[in-house]
Each structure stands twice: as C-alpha cells, then as structure tokens.
Amino acid sequence: MAFDKWHRDSPCDSPDLSRCSPFYDRIILSAKEFNAVCQEHIARPIAVLNVLLLEVRTDLPESFGVCAGLTPSQTSISAWLLAQYAHQDRFPSVGTRDGLRIALFAACWTLSGAGIQMFLLLRPPQWVRKHSITAVAGQTVWAILTWAVWVAATRTIQRASPVLSAKMNCAGADYCTQLHAAFASLCVIGDIDPSDRSSHSGLVNVENNALRTKTASESVSMSNGILFLLKWSNSFQNAFFVDVGVCSLSSFSWRLVGCSGLRGSTSIPPSTRTGGDQGTVPLEYPWTARSSNSQVCLLIMSRFLELSNVNSVLTERMNLANDPSVYASDGARLLEFIALRERVAAASGRFAYGKLEYPFTLPIVSPDKITPSSPFPPGRFHQDMFSGNPNITKFYVTTLVPFFNSSTSYFYHLDNSTWNLDAVFNLDATLLALLSHRAHIGKVVAETKYASNVTGFTQLIKARDADGIRTLVTNTTQEAGVLAQAATAVSAFTEAWVSSGALVPDTFGSTLQQAAAVLFRELIDITTEIEIQYVSNLGLFEAAF
Ligand SMILES: O=C(O)C(=O)C[C@]1(C(=O)O)C=C[C@@H](O)C=C1
Structure with a gap:
C-alpha cells in the first residue's frame, strides 16, 4: 500500500517532532504553508505543465525502464518466428521476413540502449553530470532513432504481410497467432493503427508460401518501409510527443501512488540537494523537492485533476437516458451490478485501499492497528473504518440520476431506441468510483490538517465536538475555488460537445451545469x-x- 511504503520509508518513527529528520518535518507543513504550496501550483495551469515537463526529465529512468521491460517479449517472439520460418525454409512473405528481422533488431537495440541509458541516468558518470545538455540531446536522438526503427519494422510487415490482408487466417501463413501477436505489439510500440490500409499499394502483394533468394522485390519491400517512414514523418513527430507525454504521465501517476524507487540523482550537483537522507531530490524544483509531502500534495492536486475526470464521465453519462425504474429500491440493481465487479476485483486482489479505493458493496476496510512500534504520530496517515460510499450512492441515485433523462440524451440505437442499460451501469460505476476516490482523499487532507494543529484538534476530539471539528476543517475559500473550477471545466466539456457538431438537445449545457454544481x-x-x-x-x- 502506497502510504505504508511511504511511512515505512520515513526515517522518523518518533512522536517527538523536534527529533525528526528534515524529511519528517517536511511532511508536517502548517496548514497555511501546505495550502500555499498546493494552491500556488494547482491554481496555475502553467505550473502544472512545468511539473509534467519536469517529470519528463526526472522520470526518464523509469521510462527507459518501461521500454527495457516491454521489449523482451518482442525480441523473443520475432526471434522465435524467424527461427521457425528459417527452419521450415518457408516464409509467409518476403516483407514479413524483413519486418520480423527489423523488429528483432529494433527490440535488441531498444533493450540494450534503454538499459545503458537507464544505467547512465541512475549512476551518472562525471561527464554526464557536467554536460547534462549533451546527455539529454543524446537521449532524444536515441529515442527518435529507436522509434524510427520500430516504425520501419511495423510498416514493412504491414505492407507485405498476409496478417493484415486476411485478418484472422493470415492467408494460410504458418504461426498465425504468433504473427498476430508480433504485429500487435509492433503497432503498440510504433503507435500505428493496425487497421490502416493506406500502406497497401499494389506493389507488394501477398507473396505466399515461398522463400525467395534475394530478389528485387525484397529491396522493394525494404525501401517501401523506409519510404513509408518518410511519408509518415508528420504523424511520427506528433506521435513521438504524444508517446513521451503518455509515458511521462503514466510514470507520473505511478509516482503518485508511491513507486518512486527508481528516481536517480541524474545530473543534479550535490550543492543543490536537500540535506540528510533525501539528498537525491533537487531543490530547485518545488514539487519534487518535497519528496514526502509531494505525495500528499500530489494527491491533493489529483483531487483537482479528478475534477476533470468526474466532469468528463458526467458529460458522457448525461448523454445516456435511463428508465427511472432502473434505480428503484435505492439503486438495488446498480448495486447488484457493482457487487459482481467488486467480488471479482476482491477475489483477484485488485482492490488497493492504500490508493484510497473503497468498495461500495463489500465489507468495510479494516482499520490500521496502533502499536507501540507503530504509534501513528501526527502527520502519519492511517486507515480508519469510515467509508463515505453509502452517502455517495444515496446522493447519486436520488439526486443525480434524475438529471439523466431523455431531455439530455444524445444516444440512440439504429432502431431509435435510447436505452442502453449496460452502458448506463458501466458509466454509473465509473462515476461512483471517481467520486469515492475524490472524496476519500479527504482522509489525507484531514491528517495534514490535524498535524498542523494538534492541540486545537485534540481538545475537540476529547470533547467529541463534531461541530468544532467541522469548523476547523472547513475552508470556504477552497470550496469556492473547487466550485468555480468545476463550473469552468463543465462549460469546456459542453463547448467541446456542441462545437464538435453533436446534436445535443438545447437543454444539454444548462442541465449539465446544474448537475455539476449540485x-x-x-x-x-x-x-x-x-x-x-x-x-x-x-x-x-x-x-x-
Ligand atoms: O481542501 C481542503 O481544505 C479540504 O478540506 C477539501 C474540501 C473539498 O472537498 O474540496 C473540503 C472541505 C473544505 O471546506 C474545503 C475543501
């Protein structure tokens, strides 16, 4: 569990704060400082962008790790296929053979390149530290070259292979399943649409069932791959940046849940580092400098980012009307739908309470246990028994669902029916999970608030003064900010729908606004x-x- 990891890693196990390391001190920010740190960055989108750009840089070791981790399967599958075809002395087509060869080369190249780069980033030699710009430029050139090789491999196979021409049966080629697998993973890595047929000219046919010696058509298929690369250079550039974005975003979210183990010291000189055990964290970047509270900070920031997720699903759900009777008996049918999913999730160990994920239908999460060796000093998050999910479900079924009616629906089948219960329940379940996650981040917020005013809260806790606690945790400025941001986000979604030409009813925008406000x-x-x-x-x- 992410927070467990975070706490276990914390060098401070003492409730005596004055004896804590700087690491621990930085967990316990005053509420003012905490809000300043978070809001400063949350309020300014440009700062968020900076964080993402920074992540591109600091997450390179992780990204290389991911690349190195993904390629072994491609290496083995291409090598195996080539070996089998060579053994039989029969390739499905020349292009397939060339494509597989390039794919094998690409996979080995990526595996070794990513490994070396990861090593250089994690244990940077002196020259890398000194000339970090050279290192970054080198990485960029390597990434572009690598991508080019993957595209060449994919396109070469795509142009000549029967895999695409005859979809499932591979036009009689041997090892059809393996070919499909190799091609699918090439498309993923090369970011290419497997159904894109524009690459098929009449030039290269499906050359079935015969291995040829090196002929003109071989060179044609090779050069076709390269030509294709040039032709697609535009989309290549776009896709490259999307890839980098996606890669860094995914490791960014990975970081969010506590997987920060791979962060290296990269090229940050020792003088710019923070003291003590957090020496690898660069000071000049406010977000990552607060390594421990950055998790809290990022979680809280994710509450704002979730605002977009919630609004996006809400917008989608708004376009599906439902039969009101579906939610009778406090949404029993919906809960039944969710219960099935949750049972499967629990049985396969997919629930992760450390990520503030709480079930709607399964028994409540068991609380953390306090022991002398684990005393939970202020600032240390621990699990309690409370779940806000019953309140969320009740609100959803009684207040939100009535907004989703035929006056806002955009969805219809070809037979003009507007019902699609499975889609409705799927979106309901997604929306409920998002709402639940967003609301339970409140536990982390509460811990930081408590830590910043232990005396004030302790008196109220002892007096069981819930109203007093409510006053202390309430922050009306923050609330106004959340509501304003929700309204802005939802109008952006409406605008996007309308300007994209969707034939949404006139009431769509205003109903969505009202629903989001409520x-x-x-x-x-x-x-x-x-x-x-x-x-x-x-x-x-x-x-x-
Ligand atoms: O940001 C905080 O301080 C919170 O406690 C979270 C939150 C919210 O849900 O957005 C909840 C209560 C406060 O009154 C303000 C905002």
Whole structure:
C-alpha cells in the first residue's frame, strides 16, 4: 500500500517532532504553508505543465525502464518466428521476413540502449553530470532513432504481410497467432493503427508460401518501409510527443501512488540537494523537492485533476437516458451490478485501499492497528473504518440520476431506441468510483490538517465536538475555488460537445451545469464528513493505545 511504503520509508518513527529528520518535518507543513504550496501550483495551469515537463526529465529512468521491460517479449517472439520460418525454409512473405528481422533488431537495440541509458541516468558518470545538455540531446536522438526503427519494422510487415490482408487466417501463413501477436505489439510500440490500409499499394502483394533468394522485390519491400517512414514523418513527430507525454504521465501517476524507487540523482550537483537522507531530490524544483509531502500534495492536486475526470464521465453519462425504474429500491440493481465487479476485483486482489479505493458493496476496510512500534504520530496517515460510499450512492441515485433523462440524451440505437442499460451501469460505476476516490482523499487532507494543529484538534476530539471539528476543517475559500473550477471545466466539456457538431438537445449545457454544481457541492460536503470522521476516529486510536 502506497502510504505504508511511504511511512515505512520515513526515517522518523518518533512522536517527538523536534527529533525528526528534515524529511519528517517536511511532511508536517502548517496548514497555511501546505495550502500555499498546493494552491500556488494547482491554481496555475502553467505550473502544472512545468511539473509534467519536469517529470519528463526526472522520470526518464523509469521510462527507459518501461521500454527495457516491454521489449523482451518482442525480441523473443520475432526471434522465435524467424527461427521457425528459417527452419521450415518457408516464409509467409518476403516483407514479413524483413519486418520480423527489423523488429528483432529494433527490440535488441531498444533493450540494450534503454538499459545503458537507464544505467547512465541512475549512476551518472562525471561527464554526464557536467554536460547534462549533451546527455539529454543524446537521449532524444536515441529515442527518435529507436522509434524510427520500430516504425520501419511495423510498416514493412504491414505492407507485405498476409496478417493484415486476411485478418484472422493470415492467408494460410504458418504461426498465425504468433504473427498476430508480433504485429500487435509492433503497432503498440510504433503507435500505428493496425487497421490502416493506406500502406497497401499494389506493389507488394501477398507473396505466399515461398522463400525467395534475394530478389528485387525484397529491396522493394525494404525501401517501401523506409519510404513509408518518410511519408509518415508528420504523424511520427506528433506521435513521438504524444508517446513521451503518455509515458511521462503514466510514470507520473505511478509516482503518485508511491513507486518512486527508481528516481536517480541524474545530473543534479550535490550543492543543490536537500540535506540528510533525501539528498537525491533537487531543490530547485518545488514539487519534487518535497519528496514526502509531494505525495500528499500530489494527491491533493489529483483531487483537482479528478475534477476533470468526474466532469468528463458526467458529460458522457448525461448523454445516456435511463428508465427511472432502473434505480428503484435505492439503486438495488446498480448495486447488484457493482457487487459482481467488486467480488471479482476482491477475489483477484485488485482492490488497493492504500490508493484510497473503497468498495461500495463489500465489507468495510479494516482499520490500521496502533502499536507501540507503530504509534501513528501526527502527520502519519492511517486507515480508519469510515467509508463515505453509502452517502455517495444515496446522493447519486436520488439526486443525480434524475438529471439523466431523455431531455439530455444524445444516444440512440439504429432502431431509435435510447436505452442502453449496460452502458448506463458501466458509466454509473465509473462515476461512483471517481467520486469515492475524490472524496476519500479527504482522509489525507484531514491528517495534514490535524498535524498542523494538534492541540486545537485534540481538545475537540476529547470533547467529541463534531461541530468544532467541522469548523476547523472547513475552508470556504477552497470550496469556492473547487466550485468555480468545476463550473469552468463543465462549460469546456459542453463547448467541446456542441462545437464538435453533436446534436445535443438545447437543454444539454444548462442541465449539465446544474448537475455539476449540485454534484460538487455534495462532494465537498461528503469530503468534509469523511474528514470529520477521520479526525474524530483519531480519539479511538489514542484510546486503544
Ligand atoms: O481542501 C481542503 O481544505 C479540504 O478540506 C477539501 C474540501 C473539498 O472537498 O474540496 C473540503 C472541505 C473544505 O471546506 C474545503 C475543501
């Protein structure tokens, strides 16, 4: 669990804050400082962009790790296919053979290149530290070259292979499944649409069932691959940047849940590092400098990013009308739908409570246990028993669902029917999970608030003064900010739908606005309730100890 990892890694196990290392001190920010740090960055999109750009740089070791991790399967599958075809002395086509060869080369090249680069980033020699710009330029050139080789391999196979021409049966080629697998992973790595047929000219036919000695057609298929590369250079550039973005974004979110183990010291000179055990974290970047509280900070930032996720699903859901009777008996049918999914998720160990994921239908999460060796000093998050999900479900079924009616629906089947219950329940479940995650981040917020005012909160906890706790956790400025951002985000979604030509009904925009306003108001209230419960439960923890 992410937070467990974070806490275990914390060098400070002492409740005596004055004896804590700088690492621990930085977890416990004053509420003012905390909000300043977070809001400063959250409020300015440009700062968020900076964070992402920074992540591109600091996450390079992870990205290279991912690249190195992905390629072995391609290496083995291409090598195996080539060996089999060579053994039989029969290739499906010349292009397929060439494509597989290039793919094998690309995979080996990527594997070794990514490995070396990862090593250089994690253990940078002196010249890399000194000339970091050279290193970055080298990495960029390597990445472009690598991508080019992958595109060449994919296109060469795509042009000549029967895999595409005759989809499932591979036009009689041997090892059809393996060919499909090799091609599919090439498309993923090369970022190419497998159904794109524009590459098929009449030039290269499906040359079935015969291995040829090197003929003119071989060179044609090779040069076709390269020509294709040139022709596609535009989309290549776009895709490259999208890839970098996606790669860094995914490791960014990975980081968010605690997988920061691979971060290297890269080329940051020692003088710019923070002290003590956090010496590998560059000071000049405010986000990553706060390595421990950055997790808290990023979690809280993710609450803002989730605002877009919530609005996006809400917009989509708004376009599906539903039969009101579907939600009878407090949404029993929906809960039944979710229960099935949750049982499968639980059975396969997919729930991750450390990521603030709480079930809607399964028994409640068991709380963390306080022991002398694990005393949970202020600032250390621990799991309590409270789940806000029943409140979220009730609100969803009774207040939000009535917004999703035929006056906002855009969806229809060819037979003019507007119902699609499976799509409806799937979106419901997704939306509920997003709302739940967003609201339960309140637990982390509550812990930081408590840590910044232990005395004030302790008195209220002892007096079981829930109203007093409510006053302390409430921040109306913050609430106004959330509501304003939700309204802005939702109008952007409406605008996108309307300007894209969707034939949404006139009421679509205004209903969506109303639904979002009601939803976010309720979400703040539920989050506040979760915070109050969390803080109140700290008293139980104390009593147990
Ligand atoms: O950001 C905070 O301080 C929170 O406690 C979160 C939150 C919210 O849900 O957005 C909840 C209660 C506060 O009144 C303000 C905002």
